[in-house]
Amino acid sequence: MSVESLIGYGIHTKPTYIFGRSIEQTQKESGTGDILALGSNENAYGPSPKAVEAIVEAAVQAHRYPDPVNLKLKQKLADRYGFTIEEVAIANGSADIMGVISRIFVCPGDEVVVANPTFSEYRDKAVFNQGTPVVVDLPEDTYELDLDRMYEAVTDRTKLVWVCNPNNPTGVPVNGDELEAFIRRLPEHVVAIVDEAYIEFADDPSVRTMLPLVRDHNLIILRTFSKIYGLGAMRVGYSIARREISDCINSTVTSFAVATPAVEAACAAFDDQEYLQMVRDGISEGRRYLRREFEALGWKVYPSQTNFLFVDAHMPSAELADRLAAQGIVIRGNFRYPRITVGTKEDNRRLAEACRKIAEEEK
Template identity: 30%
Template sequence: MSALYDVRPGVRDFTAYVAGLSIDEIRQKYGLSRIIKLASNENPLGVPPLVQKVLRERAAEAFRYPRLGNPELNARIAAHLGVGPERIIAGNGSDELIDLLVRIKARPGQDNVVAFTPCFSMYGMCSRMLGVEFRQAPLRADFTFPFDDLIDTCDENTALVFVTSPDNPSGYAATAEELADLARRLPERALLVIDEAYVEFADDPAKRSLLSRLDEFPNVALTRTFSKAFGLAGLRLGYGVLPAWLAEIARPCQMPFSVNLLATYAGMAALDDTVFLQETLRITREGREWLTRELTRLSCEPAPSQSSFIMFRPPARPGLDARGVFEALLTRGIIVRHLGGFGLADRLRVTVGTRRENETFIAALAEVLHG
């Protein structure tokens, strides 16, 4: 074979990210007119009204480049969080910030990156693409975090440690004090990156985050997203809350104009639409509680969740495993997530939807399980 086709070692072994099934895919496959998608943890209320208004008003500006570095958006995010703007870096989804942090901190062929398993696939993908060893410590059987095991997986060459809290797919969230203790115990070179994509949905987010204590921990960075609580998944907007020393280094390393102009306007409008955010959190928390009760009533095993979704194990039925339940729901126009890709073939994950969506899902699940 020609040398032209040579690529970096290991690249051919990569597997593509597996996304949840789309509404169009299910509509075409099963010929259904009504589809309820509860697979991708999208906002149950859709796009904030203020964002829709701003996008209509600003669409004609899409031929312009955004301001380099997104200073206005960064300042608005900082004000929303109550931190200094020097800490904020907006990106093309929180995925870009994860990738950027790995590229800045980890030395190829020398350092390692540590996370739990199962975890968000981007941590391993970004590490391996850079040629950095990716190490993992298993979660406990109840999906709580064994931080001692995570620390034992580290060494003097650990560059980053990723913790998703609330976790995906379990919904489990550590306390702020547990995360603080972890940060204190990590090796000197290690940066603790806490992925807080779902933290707004926790019953008491302040008790689950180190946001208000970042001045105590120069080795802690947070990543967050506008995709979930703010309803902007399709615009790909996220941000990092970094130590000021790291943000200063990271800014020149970020790809220019990675956040598009309309996403910038949308992010600022979403922060202004506080009514939408509060209604999203109310509906999600109430729906999460209701779904947990109903899943239990149907003899499922829902995991306690502080997120916008619930992981559950359906009851054992002859000839009907979790994959079978997933496919039976699809034929009824209900899309949930089978967790085989996380190594959890006996479990499903359902996004909390609107009241009507939740009720329709439970009725369909009852029919699948009990006829």
């Protein structure tokens, strides 16, 4: 019997996640040893040295299974944000929790409202569970999330509504007051998920977390240690939701999925607020610098509150990605516009110079 006839629905339909251009391949193609990786929205400053220390210290305990309930990290998160540990769930990256949420809530035929463009996992995981994605296209002139249209897309069959704030791949934030009003308006049969993977990079006071709404709504907040905390390789993400929802997530995530060094690193990084502030300031400054540089070339930069910029460089995004790769710089070139991660001061200067060269060649 063929395997094809045995496998479940999700495997048949799941679109494959498109990864960015590989560093190794770019190295080979460009002949440049010094590759600048600006394709995956990683924290260019790296993790806090305290997190690195914690990883090394935890390594000697590698023969022991991790704490199955991740109490230490849950307690820190609960204390900082004013929740109980039962309202927190920890998993192997927040992308893992996205799959868990879909598995818990999406039944065949349920509708799942998502924006386009946004993080692809929301839609893909809905399809995997035989849900029907209801896609709300964002206007190309602003890429602002149209919450009225998202609300209009909600029907009796809607189970989940996903909001990425600020959004990936555009970097564009949602106004906090408007998002709060949207969540308050949603009918009770709908679970809203607000993915705040990049919210710690925001410096505009109108961008704010929806955590205060969690207790009174069917609302799940997703956060990650992969971005501002610089721990993408460690794979730690978390959700905060009211107890009833959180219990479902906690009982569905894979047991022992988060390795002890990863949890210890997350704890240490979470405590190192001074380092975090340095990263936040550096990225904000870099974001402003790159915006000025790109605008000076006549390129359109969408307003970003993240560590990346969505840039209309007046050429196909794959072309800019190819031309930067020839100079040893990796960006994401498979969206409508190129998505470029903000790096360190030195990274940003190198990127700006490479872009100037490309713009010059266009003349």
